[in-house]
Amino acid sequence: MTRAFLVVMDSVGCGGAPDADRFFNDGVPDTGANTLLHIAQACAEGRAEEGRSGPLKLPNLDALGLGEAVKLGGGEAAPNLGAMPQGRYGAAEETSPGKDTPSGHWELAGVPVPWDWHYFPKQEPTFPEAITRAVCELAETPATLGNCHASGTEIISRLGAEHMKTGWPICYTSADSVFQIAAHEETFGEQRLQDLCKRLAPMLHEMKVGRVISRPFVGSPEAGFTRTSNRHDYAISPPEPTLCDWVQEAGGKVLAVGKIGDIFSMKGIDEVRTGPDAQLMTHLDYYLSEAPEGSLTFANFVEFDSLYGHRRNVSGYARALEWFDAEIGKILVGLQPGDLMVLTADHGNDPTWHGTDHTRERVPVLVHGAGQGSLGNVAFADVAASIAAHLGIAARGPGRNFLPPRSTA
Numbered sequence: 001m002t003r004a005f006l007v008v009m010d011s012v013g014c015g016g017a018p019d020a021d022r023f024f025n026d027g028v029p030d031t032g033a034n035t036l037l038h039i040a041q042a043c044a045e046g047r048a049e050e051g052r053s054g055p056l057k058l059p060n061l062d063a064l065g066l067g068e069a070v071k072l073g074g075g076e077a078a079p080n081l082g083a084m085p086q087g088r089y090g091a092a093e094e095t096s097p098g099k100d101t102p103s104g105h106w107e108l109a110g111v112p113v114p115w116d117w118h119y120f121p122k123q124e125p126t127f128p129e130a131i132t133r134a135v136c137e138l139a140e141t142p143a144t145l146g147n148c149h150a151s152g153t154e155i156i157s158r159l160g161a162e163h164m165k166t167g168w169p170i171c172y173t174s175a176d177s178v179f180q181i182a183a184h185e186e187t188f189g190e191q192r193l194q195d196l197c198k199r200l201a202p203m204l205h206e207m208k209v210g211r212v213i214s215r216p217f218v219g220s221p222e223a224g225f226t227r228t229s230n231r232h233d234y235a236i237s238p239p240e241p242t243l244c245d246w247v248q249e250a251g252g253k254v255l256a257v258g259k260i261g262d263i264f265s266m267k268g269i270d271e272v273r274t275g276p277d278a279q280l281m282t283h284l285d286y287y288l289s290e291a292p293e294g295s296l297t298f299a300n301f302v303e304f305d306s307l308y309g310h311r312r313n314v315s316g317y318a319r320a321l322e323w324f325d326a327e328i329g330k331i332l333v334g335l336q337p338g339d340l341m342v343l344t345a346d347h348g349n350d351p352t353w354h355g356t357d358h359t360r361e362r363v364p365v366l367v368h369g370a371g372q373g374s375l376g377n378v379a380f381a382d383v384a385a386s387i388a389a390h391l392g393i394a395a396r397g398p399g400r401n402f403l404p405p406r407s408t409a
C-alpha cells in the first residue's frame with residue numbers, strides 16, 4: 001500500500017518562530033510563546049490539575065519524537081518529554097504573513113499565502129458601514145449586535161439574551177482575518193445563519209478577509225449559552241492548486257476529516273467527515289482501514305485550539321493532548337507497510353500567553369512510516385513536497401522533500 005495520512009493538531013506549536021516579534025496578542029509580541037513547552041512546564045509544576053494531574057503524559061507522540069521537536073522549536077527541553085525517538089521528527093517554520101488556520105494549512109499543503117490579509121482595526125464600531133448594511137439586508141434585521149473584537153464564548157454570554165430578544169445577529173472578529181456571526185440555533189435558526197454567512201462571504205473575500213464563520217449556539221439567559229459543533233467556515237479559496245489538487249489530479253482520492261473541507265473550500269477534496277474531535281478519531285480510524293491506494297487522508301483536530309487555546313485553559317489543553325496521545329497510539333498500530341503518517345500543527349495558541357489569539361510559533365513535524373532520525377528545522381511547505389514524494393506524484397511550489405528515498409526508509 002502507498003497511502004498518506006496528514007494529521008493537523010490545531011494550534012499545537014513548539015515555539016521559536018524567528019518572526020514571532022512581528023505578531024501580537026493584546027499588543028504584546030509573540031516572542032517566547034511556546035504552546036507545548038509552557039503546557040508541559042505548567043503540568044510539571046502542578047499548575048494544570050483540573051480533570052487530570054501531574055506531569056504531561058504523551059508517550060506515543062514522544063516516542064515519535066515530540067520532545068526532540070520541542071527542543072528544535074524553541075530550544076528548550078520540555079519536562080517529561082524527550083524519549084528516544086522511533087520516528088522522524090523536526091520543527092517547521094511558516095513563511096505566510098498570517099498565524100491563522102487557512103494560512104497554516106495551505107502552506108502545509110505546499111502553497112504559502114502570497115497576499116496580506118485584511119484585519120479589522122481594534123476600534124468600535126469595528127466594521128465598515130457597508131458590511132453591517134449587507135448583514136442586515138441578508139438577515140432581514142434592522143441592526144446587528146457586537147461590531148467589536150471579542151472572544152466567542154465571552155460575547156455570547158454578554159449578548160446572548162439581547163440577541164434572543166431582538167433577533168439581531170452578533171458580529172465580531174479577532175486578531176485573525178475573520179468575520180464571525182454568532183446566532184441562536186433555535187430562535188435565529190442554524191440554517192438561516194449558515195445561509196447568511198455563505199451569502200455574505202464573497203463580499204468579505206473581495207476585501208481579503210480570510211473567512212466568514214458561522215457560530216451557532218444554544219441555551220437561555222437562565223441556563224447560560226453554549227456553542228455547538230455546527231460551526232462552518234466560508235474561506236477564500238487557496239491561491240494555487242495545493243497538495244489536495246496534486247493528489248486528485250494524479251488520480252488519488254483526498255479524504256477530509258474535520259474542517260479541512262471548509263479550509264480548502266472543498267478544492268481538491270473528494271469526501272468529508274466532520275464532528276467533534278472524539279468522532280473525528282473514529283473517522284480517521286475508518287479511513288485507516290478504508291482509504292484506497294494512492295490516497296491522502298487529511299485531518300484537522302480543532303478542539304485544542306477552539307476549546308482550550310483561545311480560552312487560555314491550560315488544564316483543558318493538557319487533557320486534550322493526553323486524550324489525543326492515547327487515541328493516536330491505537331491508530332498508529334493500525335498503519336500498514338507503505339503508509340506514511342505525518343502529525344503536525346498549523347500555528348500556536350499558547351494557553352499561558354497574553355490575550356486570547358493564536359501565537360506565532362514553529363510546529364512539530366512527526367513522521368511515522370519513514371524510518372527514524374532528525375529532520376532538523378524544515379519549512380511548512382516541505383510537508384506537502386514530502387507527502388507528494390511518498391505518493392510518487394509531482395510537487396509544485398517552494399517545498400522540498402525531507403524524506404529519504406523509500407527503499408532505504
Ligand SMILES: O=P(O)(O)O[C@H]1O[C@H](CO)[C@@H](O)[C@H]1O
Nearest residue numbers: 150151152153174176178310
Ligand atoms: O473566540 P472564538 O470565537 O473561538 O474565535 C476564534 O476562532 C476564530 C477562528 O478559528 C479565531 O479567529 C479566534 O478568534
Ligand SMILES: [Mn+2]
Nearest residue numbers: 010011101346
Ligand atoms: Mn488553526
Ligand SMILES: [Mn+2]
Nearest residue numbers: 305306310358
Ligand atoms: Mn483558532
